[in-house]
Amino acid sequence: MISSIGKHIWEVCPHCKGESKKWLRGTCPVCFLNPKYYKGGSMTQIAWDCYFLRVAKMISTNSKCLSRKIGAVLVRDNSIISTGYNGPARGVVHCNDRPIDFYLSLDGAQALIPDREEGICPRKAFNYRSGEGLHLCQAGHAERNALIQAGRNGISTKDTVLYLYCEKTSLPCKDCCIEIINAGVKEVVCLEGEYYDKYGKQLLEEANIITRKIDDKIL
DSSP: OEEEETTEEEEOOTTTTTSSSOEETTBOHHHHHOTTTBOSOOHHHHHHHHHHHHHHHHHHTTOOOSSOOOEEEEEETTEEEEEEEOEEOTTSOOGGGSOHHHHHHHHOSOOSSSSOOTTOOHHHHTTOOTTOOGGGOOEEOHHHHHHHHHHHTTOOOTTOEEEEEOSSBSSOOHHHHHHHHHTTOOEEEEESSBOSOHHHHHHHHHTTOEEEEEOGGGO
């Protein structure tokens, strides 16, 4: 049921299934105040977090990566200063367009899928698990690309908040965490999920960078 009140659109919240009578623009007070979905934060901050994570989610759809699609948004004073998604560098041949012989020359091992089908990540053709076989991957990570894009445009990244949308993991990998720290990012907001690696989490804690997680059910 949807009804119009003034300029706003209200409807039954799809997440709590009737616990809340109505929600405004995706902002359900029951969901946001329920620790099952969100751990801490004011209603205003939660609304901003969801907004920027939704933007990051949309940006991730532009990724051409064959493995996963990730989006990142850099924010200062609730304004977006840079965005990034994972994928190959500007102007280079996409990994999907490279022959399997090219990867055989880099790996020195026999591919498990010698006639690699279109749309299969080269690392998967060699049976590498997530985080392995990175010597065959030419994609820059979304977080890194957001930072690089800001630098390319002469925009300072000091004291920014990085919003990361990745369905499979939560905090960035160790290498991206190092760059996030050195770029002066003060806070990282991501989805609930498994850590890509615990080393990155440790580095962020030692650098006193705030990390917050949001359940994707409220996006």
